[in-house]
Amino acid sequence: MELSGLFFYFVSFLTMAGIYAVICLALNIQWGFGGLFNAGIAGFYAIGAYSAAIITSTAASNNVGGFQQSIFVGMAVAAVIAGLVGWGIARLCVSLKSDYLAMATIGIAEIIRLIIVNEEWLTNGSLGVSNIPRPFEGVFKGQTAEIVFVLFVWMIVLLTYFISHRLHKSPWGRALRAIRDNEDAAESIGKDTHSFRTQTFVIGAIFMALAGALSAHYFKYFSPDATEPILITFLAWVMLIAGGSGNNKGAIAGALIVWAIWSMTEILTGFLPSEWATRSSYMRMLLIGLFLQFVLQRYRSGLLPERAPKLDKLRRS
Amino acid sequence: MIDFINYYLIPGITLGSIYALGAVGISMIFGILRFAHFAHGDLMTTGAYIALTAVWTLGLPALAAIPIAVVGTALVAVFLDKAFYKPLRDLPSIYTVIASFGVALILRSAIQLLWGTDSQVYVVGFQKPLIFFDSLRIALRHMQIIAFTVAIAITLHFFLSYSKTGKSMRAVADDPELARIAGLDTEKIVRWTWIIGGGLAAIGGVFVGLDTDIHTNLGWNLLLPMFAAALLGGIGRPLGAMLGGLIIGVAEEICTFPIMDIEIISPSYKSAIAFIIMLALLLFRPQGLLKGRVL
Numbered sequence: 001m002e003l004s005g006l007f008f009y010f011v012s013f014l015t016m017a018g019i020y021a022v023i024c025l026a027l028n029i030q031w032g033f034g035g036l037f038n039a040g041i042a043g044f045y046a047i048g049a050y051s052a053a054i055i056t057s058t059a060a061s062n063n064v065g066g067f068q069q070s071i072f073v074g075m076a077v078a079a080v081i082a083g084l085v086g087w088g089i090a091r092l093c094v095s096l097k098s099d100y101l102a103m104a105t106i107g108i109a110e111i112i113r114l115i116i117v118n119e120e121w122l123t124n125g126s127l128g129v130s131n132i133p134r135p136f137e138g139v140f141k142g143q144t145a146e147i148v149f150v151l152f153v154w155m156i157v158l159l160t161y162f163i164s165h166r167l168h169k170s171p172w173g174r175a176l177r178a179i180r181d182n183e184d185a186a187e188s189i190g191k192d193t194h195s196f197r198t199q200t201f202v203i204g205a206i207f208m209a210l211a212g213a214l215s216a217h218y219f220k221y222f223s224p225d226a227t228e229p230i231l232i233t234f235l236a237w238v239m240l241i242a243g244g245s246g247n248n249k250g251a252i253a254g255a256l257i258v259w260a261i262w263s264m265t266e267i268l269t270g271f272l273p274s275e276w277a278t279r280s281s282y283m284r285m286l287l288i289g290l291f292l293q294f295v296l297q298r299y300r301s302g303l304l305p306e307r308a309p310k311l312d313k314l315r316r317s
Numbered sequence: 318m319i320d321f322i323n324y325y326l327i328p329g330i331t332l333g334s335i336y337a338l339g340a341v342g343i344s345m346i347f348g349i350l351r352f353a354h355f356a357h358g359d360l361m362t363t364g365a366y367i368a369l370t371a372v373w374t375l376g377l378p379a380l381a382a383i384p385i386a387v388v389g390t391a392l393v394a395v396f397l398d399k400a401f402y403k404p405l406r407d408l409p410s411i412y413t414v415i416a417s418f419g420v421a422l423i424l425r426s427a428i429q430l431l432w433g434t435d436s437q438v439y440v441v442g443f444q445k446p447l448i449f450f451d452s453l454r455i456a457l458r459h460m461q462i463i464a465f466t467v468a469i470a471i472t473l474h475f476f477l478s479y480s481k482t483g484k485s486m487r488a489v490a491d492d493p494e495l496a497r498i499a500g501l502d503t504e505k506i507v508r509w510t511w512i513i514g515g516g517l518a519a520i521g522g523v524f525v526g527l528d529t530d531i532h533t534n535l536g537w538n539l540l541l542p543m544f545a546a547a548l549l550g551g552i553g554r555p556l557g558a559m560l561g562g563l564i565i566g567v568a569e570e571i572c573t574f575p576i577m578d579i580e581i582i583s584p585s586y587k588s589a590i591a592f593i594i595m596l597a598l599l600l601f602r603p604q605g606l607l608k609g610r611v612l
Contacts, residue, residue, distance in 0.1 A: 037411060039355075039418070092600065098411045099353035100599050103544045107592035110541060118585045230537075234422055237415060279433070285426035292419040296412060297404050 008143060011150050013263055018153035019214050021255035023232070024239045025160045025248060026207035032246035032306065033173055034200035035180035036094065039102040040109030041208055041236050042229030044082050046116060048209025049216040051078035053129040054122070056217075060131070063124040071135045071217060078213040079206045086205025090198040109229060117224050128223020132216050153214055157252065160207050164248045167203070169309045176200060177246075177308070231285075235262065238292045244302025253303055262288060319452045325571045331459045331528055333566025334466035338521030339539060340546035340558035341473065342514025348490035348553025349510045352410040355417040356397070357518060357543065358536030359424035364390040364519025365526045365535060366432050372439050379439035380461065383523055387516040393424075394515025395508060421537065429533050436532045439523075462524045469517065470559050477555060482509050490553035542569065542588070545595035551605030561605070565591050 023041060030036045052074035059066030069077075093104045116123045123129065140148045167173045178186040179193045187193050216222045235258060243254020265287050269280035276283070295302075339361055346354045367389040371382035401420055405412045446454040477483040482505075489496040489506050497503055518536075525535050546565045550557025569591060573584045582590070598605065 037414070092596065096599055099347075099414055100603075102355070102414060103353060103541070104596060104599060107541050107595060111589050111592060114586055114589060118583070230422070234418060237418065241415065279430050282426040282429035282434075285422055286430065289419045289423035289426065293401050293416060293423075296416050296419070300408075300412070 008146060011146050013259070015146075015150045015153050015218060017256050017259040018150065018157045019211050019218070020235065020239060020259055021157045021252045022153075022160050022211040022214065023208055023236045024243065024251040024255040025157070025164050026204045026211065027236050027240050028245060028248060028251040029164055029167065029207070030200055030204035031240065032251070033168065033176045033180065034197055034204075035098070036197060036201055036204075037098040037102045038105050038201070038204065039233060040105035040107075040112075041233040042227070043105075043109030043112040044086065044205045044208035045212035045215075045227075045232055046109075046112055046229070047082045047085060048078040048212025049222050050116065050123055050129065050212075051081045051209070052213030053132045053216045053222045056133055057129055058131045060124060060129065062127070063121055063129070065129065071133065075210060075213045078209045082209030082212075083202050083206045086202045087198065089205075090201035094197040094201050095194055109233070113224065113229060124223075126224055128221060128226060129216075130221045132220045132222065134217050134220065149218065153218075156210060156214060160210070161248055161252065164251075168248060172196075172199075173309075234292075235259075235288070238288060238295070240302075241292070242295045242299070242302055244304040244306060246306025247302070247304045250302050250304035250306075257303070258288075258291075261291065321571075321574055323452075323454045325574045326567065327455055327459055329567035329570030330563065331462050331524075331566070332570060333563035334462050335521050335524050335528070335562075336539065336542050336546045336566050337466055337559035337562030338469065338517045338524065339536075339543040340550065340562040341517050341555045343543055344547040344550060344552055344558035345486070345490070345510050345514050345555055347547060349486060349493075350402070350406075350413075350507060351493075352402075352413040352417065353544065354514075355414065355540065356421035356424055357514070358538070358540035359421045359428075360390055360394055360515055360518040361522035361525065361536035361539065362428055362533060363393055363424055363522070363536075364515075365522035365531045366428055367519065368523045368526065369432070369437055369439065369531055379523060379527055380465075383520055386519040386523055390519035390522075391512040391515040394511040394518075397424075398507065398511050425533055425537065432533075434533055436530045437526075438530050439526050458527045462528060465520070465524075466559075469520070470556065473513075473559075474556055482506070486510065538588075541595070542566070542591035545591040545598070548595055548598045548603070549605055554605070557605060565594060568594065 023045065027038065027041060030038050052071075054063075054065050055067050055069045055077045056071060056074040057065050058068055089105075089108055093101055093108075096104055117125060119125075134145065134149055135152050136148055137145065175186065175191050176196055179191060179196055183193055215227070219226055239254040239258040240251055241254070242258055243252070244250025262284065265284040266280070269277075269283050272280060272283070339357060342360070343354055343357050346352070346357070364386040368379060368382040368386035371377050371385045372379055375382070377385075397420055401416050402413055405416055444457055446456045447460070448454050477487055485496070485501045485506050486509065488499070488501060489503065493503070496506075521539075522536060525531070525539070542565050543562065546561035547558045549561030549564060550559065569587045572582050572590050573587050575581075
């Protein structure tokens with residue numbers, strides 16, 4: 001019993017780490033490849049979560065819903081909506097300098113949050129959407145379902161990794177890194193920097209939305225309070241920098257390690273005296289904030305630093 | 318019409334004064350240290366809570382606790398710079414921006430640990446507004462906030478125009494290379510930037526507490542309008558930032574004023590106004606109203 005408890009703790013750990021790995025890979029496409037500072041990750045995550053929730057859940061009394069579509073339709077809709085929103089935002093903001101892009105994306109995430117809280121006909125406001133199904137719910141029950149879900153999440157992680165890896169190796173990825181490192185030089189050889197950046201931002205936004213959809217299915221319920229937006233954005237950044245921005249394997253490793261540290265601090269703060277117990281989550285935030293400062297000052301390039309793909313294929317042709 | 322002044326314009330000017338005090342620091346840090354300081358709102362929160370402790374332990378009224386909050390927050394700001402920003406100063410500014418995100422989180426969770434997460438107030442009870450000319454109603458706290466902010470703006474103007482430190486600060490904001498070649502002590506100027514930015518943020522934080530209540534997200538919620546204000550005034554233009562703050566504050570409040578009994582913008586969306594102004598500025602006039610720097 002003890003051992004199986006530990007096993008299912010590990011399964012739930014891997015599920016959340018997998019969801020964060022998708023976000024982290026998406027951020028790696030935007031920041032690691034493209035140098036786009038997105039501080040509004042939570043906004044796209046929320047778009048994904050709500051789209052999937054509304055499309056797949058059973059009928060609700062107060063808001064639109066009851067479409068009861070399959071999980072895959074939900075995820076497709078989430079990706080399309082986030083892609084369109086991301087495209088609109090990218091068209092406007094993507095050529096802003098990094099600091100300004102950070103301000104703009106925070107603002108966008110804030111507006112998305114306001115819409116979610118205020119437009120009750122769509123999202124049921126602060127009460128949230130419930131009755132969100134999990135994939136293959138009809139076939140697997142109980143603890144098997146947990147294992148099936150973690151496999152499902154990591155399938156998506158692998159898919160994201162594969163796409164991101166191909167993008168990194170492709171001429172597209174090469175052009176993107178050139179734009180990131182020297183915009184003027186890239187422009188001088190005829191690269192349309194604005195269009196490349198827009199594509200990067202949209203692709204990242206789509207995968208962030210997929211991660212949101214996954215967590216909506218995992219929680220089976222989603223409301224504005226279900227997640228702390230700043231925490232998601234912040235953890236994703238810590239994960240990517242600690243893992244190594246620009247490196248896809250680093251992004252996954254960062255997600256696993258930082259989520260492990262984050263989960264362990266929960267165990268550590270459990271030892272605090274009881275009057276501090278209610279404040280343990282703030283202690284964890286404080287520790288993760290200090291961890292970021294440590295990484296930034298000492299291990300800036302991350303655990304697995306960026307490496308350009310091998311050039312041998314290029315030489316042969 | 319009098320309703321417009323009482324319930325929209327005066328609260329707008331009050332809110333604008335608070336934005337102004339925070340935006341000064343953001344604009345100066347952006348101009349002199351060249352990065353967007355995302356922990357500035359949480360410095361305001363720090364100031365508000367230091368004042369709260371002074372009110373609790375020394376029994377001071379909130380306004381008398383301001384000097385303590387200013388000194389405390391300025392010390393915190395100088396420490397944060399030494400510990401977290403200075404080691405990254407020679408790197409691309411984006412690293413410092415990321416670090417400031419972390420600092421925002423560190424400050425907020427430290428405050429939550431030390432003071433808890435319940436909303437607090439400096440003074441309990443309802444204040445009756447003062448009534449002038451039979452119909453003009455102004456709450457005393459609004460008058461205090463506006464008057465203090467005007468006094469600070471005048472002091473800041475004279476400090477920047479006539480004192481040696483103030484003039485050096487403007488020189489660094491205009492052209493850091495030239496200032497260094499001319500032999501200005503950059504580290505000293507950086508220290509003063511944090512002292513003034515942190516101190517004014519603390520005053521802004523206390524004013525938020527006076528106007529509404531004190532909670533741990535107080536400063537973070539003000540961050541976007543303050544950035545908008547700093548951009549509106551032009552980066553590196555502290556007085557421009559104050560003007561920007563005033564404009565954003567008034568715009569946020571009066572945009573919900575019903576015209577012919579129809580609310581054009583629902584009050585629940587008024588915090589989006591600052592963002593829309595900011596986005597329009599970034600896209601069409603990044604130098605702001607007063608010709609600030611474009612970094």
